[in-house]
Amino acid sequence: MPELNQHPENEHQQPSGATRRQFLRGAGTAGAAGVAGLTVMGLGGCAEGAQTSDIRPGQGSAEPGDNDFLAKARVPFDGPHQAGVDTPQQSFIKLIAFNLKESKTSREDVIRLMRLWTDDARRMCSGLAGLADLEPENLESTANLTITVGYGRSLLDKIGLSDKAPEWLGDLPEFSRDELVDAWNGGDICLQICADDRFTLSHAARFMTKTARTYVDVAWMQDGFLHARGSIEPGTTPRNLFGQLDGTANPAPDEHDDIIWINDGPEWLRGGTAMVIRRVAMLMDEWDILDRASREVAMGRTIDTGAPLTGTDEFDDPDFEALDQYGLPVIDPNSHMARAFSTDRSERIYRRPYNYDMPPGPDTRGTSNSGQIFICFQKNPLKQFVPIQQRLDEADRLNEWITHIGSAVFAVPHGTNEGDYWGQDLLEG
Amino acid sequence: MPELNQHPENEHQQPSGATRRQFLRGAGTAGAAGVAGLTVMGLGGCAEGAQTSDIRPGQGSAEPGDNDFLAKARVPFDGPHQAGVDTPQQSFIKLIAFNLKESKTSREDVIRLMRLWTDDARRMCSGLAGLADLEPENLESTANLTITVGYGRSLLDKIGLSDKAPEWLGDLPEFSRDELVDAWNGGDICLQICADDRFTLSHAARFMTKTARTYVDVAWMQDGFLHARGSIEPGTTPRNLFGQLDGTANPAPDEHDDIIWINDGPEWLRGGTAMVIRRVAMLMDEWDILDRASREVAMGRTIDTGAPLTGTDEFDDPDFEALDQYGLPVIDPNSHMARAFSTDRSERIYRRPYNYDMPPGPDTRGTSNSGQIFICFQKNPLKQFVPIQQRLDEADRLNEWITHIGSAVFAVPHGTNEGDYWGQDLLEG
Numbered sequence: 001m002p003e004l005n006q007h008p009e010n011e012h013q014q015p016s017g018a019t020r021r022q023f024l025r026g027a028g029t030a031g032a033a034g035v036a037g038l039t040v041m042g043l044g045g046c047a048e049g050a051q052t053s054d055i056r057p058g059q060g061s062a063e064p065g066d067n068d069f070l071a072k073a074r075v076p077f078d079g080p081h082q083a084g085v086d087t088p089q090q091s092f093i094k095l096i097a098f099n100l101k102e103s104k105t106s107r108e109d110v111i112r113l114m115r116l117w118t119d120d121a122r123r124m125c126s127g128l129a130g131l132a133d134l135e136p137e138n139l140e141s142t143a144n145l146t147i148t149v150g151y152g153r154s155l156l157d158k159i160g161l162s163d164k165a166p167e168w169l170g171d172l173p174e175f176s177r178d179e180l181v182d183a184w185n186g187g188d189i190c191l192q193i194c195a196d197d198r199f200t201l202s203h204a205a206r207f208m209t210k211t212a213r214t215y216v217d218v219a220w221m222q223d224g225f226l227h228a229r230g231s232i233e234p235g236t237t238p239r240n241l242f243g244q245l246d247g248t249a250n251p252a253p254d255e256h257d258d259i260i261w262i263n264d265g266p267e268w269l270r271g272g273t274a275m276v277i278r279r280v281a282m283l284m285d286e287w288d289i290l291d292r293a294s295r296e297v298a299m300g301r302t303i304d305t306g307a308p309l310t311g312t313d314e315f316d317d318p319d320f321e322a323l324d325q326y327g328l329p330v331i332d333p334n335s336h337m338a339r340a341f342s343t344d345r346s347e348r349i350y351r352r353p354y355n356y357d358m359p360p361g362p363d364t365r366g367t368s369n370s371g372q373i374f375i376c377f378q379k380n381p382l383k384q385f386v387p388i389q390q391r392l393d394e395a396d397r398l399n400e401w402i403t404h405i406g407s408a409v410f411a412v413p414h415g416t417n418e419g420d421y422w423g424q425d426l427l428e429g
Numbered sequence: 430m431p432e433l434n435q436h437p438e439n440e441h442q443q444p445s446g447a448t449r450r451q452f453l454r455g456a457g458t459a460g461a462a463g464v465a466g467l468t469v470m471g472l473g474g475c476a477e478g479a480q481t482s483d484i485r486p487g488q489g490s491a492e493p494g495d496n497d498f499l500a501k502a503r504v505p506f507d508g509p510h511q512a513g514v515d516t517p518q519q520s521f522i523k524l525i526a527f528n529l530k531e532s533k534t535s536r537e538d539v540i541r542l543m544r545l546w547t548d549d550a551r552r553m554c555s556g557l558a559g560l561a562d563l564e565p566e567n568l569e570s571t572a573n574l575t576i577t578v579g580y581g582r583s584l585l586d587k588i589g590l591s592d593k594a595p596e597w598l599g600d601l602p603e604f605s606r607d608e609l610v611d612a613w614n615g616g617d618i619c620l621q622i623c624a625d626d627r628f629t630l631s632h633a634a635r636f637m638t639k640t641a642r643t644y645v646d647v648a649w650m651q652d653g654f655l656h657a658r659g660s661i662e663p664g665t666t667p668r669n670l671f672g673q674l675d676g677t678a679n680p681a682p683d684e685h686d687d688i689i690w691i692n693d694g695p696e697w698l699r700g701g702t703a704m705v706i707r708r709v710a711m712l713m714d715e716w717d718i719l720d721r722a723s724r725e726v727a728m729g730r731t732i733d734t735g736a737p738l739t740g741t742d743e744f745d746d747p748d749f750e751a752l753d754q755y756g757l758p759v760i761d762p763n764s765h766m767a768r769a770f771s772t773d774r775s776e777r778i779y780r781r782p783y784n785y786d787m788p789p790g791p792d793t794r795g796t797s798n799s800g801q802i803f804i805c806f807q808k809n810p811l812k813q814f815v816p817i818q819q820r821l822d823e824a825d826r827l828n829e830w831i832t833h834i835g836s837a838v839f840a841v842p843h844g845t846n847e848g849d850y851w852g853q854d855l856l857e858g
Contacts, residue, residue, distance in 0.1 A: 070659035091627070091657070134721050135672030137733060141660035197657040198520070198627070202670060202786040202799070209796060210717055218796060221788035228520070228626040228657065230499040231570035241631060243564030288639055292563050304566060357631040358787070359650035367638060367647060370631070 070196050070229070071141040077125040079415045080271045082422075084148035085377050086256050086350065089238075090194040093224040093354045094205045095277060095373065097187025097408065098216035100158055107159045111427050113215040114149075117191075118421035120211055121147035130207045143197035145204055149422045150275045150410025155188040164266050164426055168274060168382045169411050175393040175404065181363070184279045184406025187219040192275070192375075196229050220406075222279065224354025224373040237306060237314065241282055241355050241370050242401070244299055245306030248314055250351055259384070260350045260377045268426035271414030273377045276349075276385050279356075279406030284368035287401045298397035300335030308337065336398040339391045349376040349384045371402070381409055499625050499658070500570040506554040508844045509700045511851075513577035514806050515685050515779065518667075519623040522653040522783045523634045524706060524802065526616025526837065527645035529587055536588045540856050542644040543578075546620075547850035549640055550576035559636045572626035574633055578851045579704045579839025584617040593695050593855055597703060597811045598840050604822040606833065610792070613708045613835025616648040621704070621804075625658050649835075651708065653783025653802040666735060666743065670711055670784050670799050671830070673728055674735030677743055680779055688813070689779045689806045697855035700843030702806045705778075705814050708785075708835030713797035716830045727826035729764030737766065765827040768820045778805040778813045800831070810838055 075083045100109070120130035125145050129136030153170040156162050171186070191208055195201040209218065226238045240246040251259045262269045287295075296302050300309055300318065308318035310330050320338060322330040331338050342348075357370040378384035392399070413423045504512045529538070549559035554574050558565030582599040585591050600615070620637055624630040638647065655667045669675040680688050691698045716724075725731050729738055729747065737747035739759050749767060751759040760767050771777075786799040807813035821828070842852045 070657055071661065134717070134719075134724070135732075138668055138670070138672050141656060143657060143660055197660045198654040199656045199668075199784065200660065202654075202784065206670075206713065206786075206797065206799075210713075213796065218789065223786075223788065225627040225631075227570060227628045228499055228572060229659070231572055231626045231629065232500065239567055239628075241567070241635075243567050284635060284639075288563070290563075295563070303564075355628065355631065357635075357652075359652065360647065361790075367642065368635065370635075 070143045072127070073144045073196065074127060074142045075125065075144050075146050077122045077147075077416070078418050078420075081261060081415045082148045082272070082412055083125070083415075084146035084192050084194055085273055085275075085352075085412065086253070086260060087144075087146055087194070089226060089352055089354075090144050090146070090196045091226050091228050092195055092198050092201045093222075093373065093375075094193045094201055095220075095222040095224075095375075096191045096193070096205060096209065097152075097219040097221075098189045098191070098212065099219045100155070100188050100216055101214075104215045105158045107161070107427060109215055110155070110159055110423075111421075113212055114421045114423055114427065116211050117149070117208060118416060120207060121149075121422075122416075122418075124204050124207065130211065133207055135203065138203035139200060141197050141200050143195045143200045145195040145200055146193070147204065147208065148192040148194075148412060150190040150192070150412045151423065151426075152186060152188050152190065152408065152410055154186065158188065159427075161426065164268065164429065166262075166265055166269060166274075166380075166411060168380050169409060172276070172381065172389075172407055172409060173386060175389060177393050177399060178404050178407070180407055181405050184220055184222070184408075186408050187410075189216065190275070190277070190408065190410045198225075222277075222356065222373050222406075223358070224356045226354060240353070240372055241284070241357065242287055242295070243303055244301070245314060246353060246372075247351060248301075248306055251348060255348075256350065259348050260379065262379050266426070268413050268423060268429065269411060273412045274379065274381050275410045275412050276374075276376050276378070276381050277406070277408045277410070278374040278404050280372045280374050281365070281403045281405050282368070282371040283366060283401045283403065284370060285366035290401075297332050298335060298400075300331045300337030309335075332397060334395045334397050336392070336396050339394075339396045340388055342388060342391075344387070347384055347387050349378045349388065351376045377412070499572045501556070502573045502625065503556060503571045504554065504573050504575050506551045506576075506845070507847050507849075510690060510844045511577045511701070511841055512554070512844075513575035513621055513623055514702055514704075514781075514841065515682070515689060516573075516575055516623070518655060518781055518783075519573050519575070519625045520655050520657050521624055521627050521630045522651075522802065522804075523620075523622045523630055524649075524651040524653075524804075525620045525622070525634060525638065526581075526648040526650075527618045527620070527641065528648045529584070529617050529645055530643075533644045534587045536590070536856060538644055539584070539588055539852075540850075542641055543850045543852055543856065545640050546578070546637060547845060549637060550578075551845075551847075553633050553636065559640065562636055564632065567632040568629060570626050570629050572624045572629045574624040574629055575622070576633065576637065577621040577623075577841060579619040579621070579841045580852065580855075581615060581617050581619070581837065581839055583615065587617065588856075590855065593697065593858065595694055595698060595703075595809075595840060597809050598838060601705070601810065601818075601836055601838060602815060604818060604833065606822050606828060607836070608832050608834055609836055610834050613649055613651070613837075615837050616839075618645065619704070619706070619837065619839045627654075651706075651785065651802050651835075652787070653785045655783060669782070669801055670713070670786065671716055671724070672732055673730070674743060675782060675801075676780060677730075677735055680777060684777075685779065688777050689808065691808050695855070697842050697852060697858065698840060702841045703808065703810050704839045704841050705803075705805050705807070705810050706835070706837045706839075707803040707833050709801045709803050710794070710832045710834050711797070711800040712795060712830045712832065713799060714795035719830070726761055727764060727829075729760045729766030738764075761826060763824045763826050765821070765825050768823075768825045769817055771817060771820075773816070776813055776816050778807045778817070780805045794832075806841070 075087055077083060124130055124139055127142045129139050153165055156165045193201060193205050237245040237247045260273050262272050306314040307316050310319035310322045318331055318337060320331050324330050352375045354373045356373055360369040376385055504516055506512060553559055553568055556571045558568050582594055585594045622630060622634050666674040666676045689702050691701050735743040736745050739748035739751045747760055749760055753759050781804045783802045785802055789798040805814055
């Protein structure tokens with residue numbers, strides 16, 4: 001998108017039904033009610049003004065209208081980049097983090113696992129069952145299956161390859177509002193498995209986990225979803241569980257080389273990327289009592305169209321200078337959009353978030369256990385994700401209704417050619 | 430189906446690659462390995478020989494091929510029966526059980542709740558948002574949404590209507606292999622919410638829960654799924670996580686009046702039905718080590734086609750008298766199919782099961798937390814579900830790999846006319 005970092009002036013589009021002052025009172029009440037709301041980003045926010053141009057078009061070999069359009073829909077496994085990063089988002093995700101078993105921490109062990117895994121992933125994404133799969137029928141629909149691998153700092157440390165790790169690989173700096181739970185943090189290896197069919201996803205994830213169980217234990221597992229294919233118009237931005245259009249400002253394909261794909265440093269990461277995963281609990285009980293106008297002020301955008309409060313269209317550039325009739329900024333400087341916004345072109349990320357919604361458990365707050373699995377890809381999280389998140393952590397109206405409860409960073413090696421295995425030039429280097 | 434209760438002779442179709450004796454040894458080993466496997470049914474089983482004729486055809490007002498075929502797909506809410514019972518199965522389910530708050534146990538409280546709920550459910554299923562929904566955009570796709578209500582014995586007891594309860598309403602008789610967990614049992618009221626879009630489902634479920642929170646607390650919540658629409662051919666039987674075709678033997682529409690719908694007794698249940706919910710954990714780790722031939726013997730059916738081991742087609746009638754070359758029955762008398770089979774025409778149920786697959790937690794056994802949410806509808810569970818389940822509880826090869834961990838029975842009142850509310854003639858009677 002060429003029109004980055006502009007602040008066009010536009011004064012109309014005031015949130016309807018309530019004034020800014022009413023909202024501020026409301027927010028104060030919600031805060032006083034004891035919501036230890038924390039940081040967010042990606043919940044409809046934007047780090048820039050670029051237009052989404054690649055959300056959920058038809059892909060693979062078949063299209064809706066064909067009875068088995070999902071059954072035969074495939075995303076190529078091999079290529080310069082791993083699939084599942086800038087692949088249009090499938091409807092479902094399963095993220096699984098693994099830790100090496102204590103008896104399996106040699107480089108040879110990891111090579112064996114990667115050989116097995118790459119072969120099975122390649123086969124499954126191509127519509128073949130994994131090797132020795134006793135339930136090949138459960139993969140009858142490929143449904144745009146992608147399987148993507150990432151390595152944590154702890155993996156490289158355990159197998160004696162710390163010197164091959166990029167400086168950004170490791171825990172993110174602490175953010176003041178984080179309430180991270182060990183159960184959702186870190187991991188030696190991560191598999192991101194995505195598909196447009198929840199059943200296919202389940203089988204593929206089970207098969208990968210089973211293949212690996214001699215080598216690794218599961219550290220954590222996260223399930224997420226978007227709308228089903230066929231439910232929203234292809235190319236439109238999906239909504240999150242707060243009702244916000246979420247994904248408006250993702251970079252266009254011609255910017256991916258600048259933002260996502262690493263093109264220097266160690267060979268194994270050239271063509272690769274850095275993956276940040278944040279589990280963001282959304283406090284639905286508290287959100288529910290907030291009126292619609294206040295929600296729009298918190299976001300800086302309208303709910304129906306997703307337009308900035310100074311515009312009329314989702315993709316209008318925001319005007320942070322515009323004032324309302326009381327002389328207050330139309331877009332609250334502490335709104336999520338305003339805080340996430342950057343005039344620094346280097347602070348851009350490629351977001352690929354999913355919703356989660358699980359039965360409440362003993363650890364959940366209130367009557368919901370839902371939120372967002374925020375996922376973003378970039379060359380370097382310390383330069384791209386972290387500065388945005390630091391601004392949001394310092395001030396963001398949405399912080400009242402969200403809490404970051406999990407965090408992980410993985411290095412995603414470049415893609416494979418047929419016959420190669422994941423991370424080959426790292427592990428054999 | 431007219432050909433019920435026949436045992437045609439047919440001797441071929443031996444499970445390939447292993448003899449029955451090998452299987453029996455294998456099964457013994459698996460049992461000795463400490464699997465406290467318990468009862469199942471519906472995991473591909475059949476209580477009779479009827480052919481499925483109504484699984485997942487197109488419904489509502491739109492079809493695949495239309496870009497927004499899911500967005501506009503609707504199932505009529507009002508009618509003589511509640512929707513969501515013999516409605517072709519949507520891809521997703523959320524079952525929520527509620528208990529009345531201690532301060533809200535008057536009949537008037539329940540009437541108020543039912544008025545609110547029925548109105549919101551009717552609106553949402555018709556493509557309108559619930560009353561005062563602040564996120565109406567999250568219901569932009571109706572995706573064949575259905576919302577069905579059921580009442581537990583405890584509800585009727587609490588509001589002084591015990592005399593209106595049918596004799597079958599209450600806990601099922603204990604089965605010897607049950608390992609029921611309180612967290613998945615019982616409940617005063619159950620909502621079954623189904624849709625072909627996981628996001629729509631999430632919003633509808635949240636809205637219903639929110640509407641009700643003055644009156645009830647959530648007792649438990651279960652999430653399930655099948656294949657996505659477009660992934661398997663409409664009209665074909667879906668598979669479960671064991672890889673078995675599951676749903677082969679469901680009664681055809683012209684049998685629903687005989688099997689599902691109550692037509693005598695208290696007025697509020699005429700046109701209604703009895704809903705049984707069993708949460709059945711599937712022990713994937715143990716199942717994974719079982720070879721394919723042994724799996725077929727345990728089931729009594731082949732995995733690929735789902736045919737009885739004495740037949741070649743999914744819908745062939747089983748031949749329980751056929752012997753193999755060793756003089757053993759081709760279909761093991763303790764196979765799931767043989768044990769579930771009944772020559773008693775009154776022992777028939779309408780199954781509507783879903784898969785579940787959640788991240789493993791502290792309470793889960795092994796590396797998986799998946800299984801089946803077995804749901805069946807019938808006039809009288811004591812006469813229909815229970816005798817089948819008793820046979821399976823006594824002996825069923827599948828018991829090694831499954832455990833019933835939750836159980837509930839609800840009375841599903843008849844359907845509504847526009848303006849009526851759920852259970853009106855019970856609550857005002």
